[in-house]
Amino acid sequence: MTELIVDVPERWLPVVGYEGLYEVSSIGNLRTVERKDSLGRRRKSRPRKPALKPDGYLQVMLFKDGVNRNHYVQRLVLEAFAGPCPPLREACHRNDIKTDNRAENLRWGTRQENMIDQARNGRSVGSKMSECIRGHAFDVINTYIKPNGNRGCKECRRTAVREGRIRRSEEAAK
Ligand SMILES: [Zn+2]
Secondary structure, eight states: OOOOOOOOOOOEEEOTTOTTTEEEETTSOEEEOOEEOTTSOEEOOOBOOOEEOTTSOEEEEEEETTEEEEEEHHHHHHHHHTOSOOTTOEEEETTOOTTOOOGGGEEEEOHHHHHHHHHHTTOOTTOOOSBOTTSOBOOTTTEEEOTTSOEEEHHHHHHHHHHHHHHHHHHHHO
């Protein structure tokens, strides 16, 4: 099966609450809207660069009515492309990459769905590593909990069992 890679054009929509001032795109870019200033001069559209915050998410500073406010980019994308946040939902990154703010990577999900995303992507709550020391993913399929409460890698356990069996059979052949 061949994979068809389609280059989807970037689409722009007004930032909700900042209509006529800023636009957000389907891949998470931001820009000012071209407008005339109070003296009638043309102000060209300019990119608005988000900043990476210590929590790992991108935020962008938007200005309206004399006030600067920081906004999470994922929320601006969702509000523009998916509609307002339903009650008890939060912005979820499907692939768990906090800076991947493509509209198709985002959804308004529950806290539980967000945790399922994190587990599937190997970043279960309370754990920092996404892989075992040999580079196997700590995902929901490959992870078991050891008697001491630590996570174990099923792939490595299988290998250890297999190597143990090989050694035993080699000794038996002597
Ligand atoms: Zn492993």
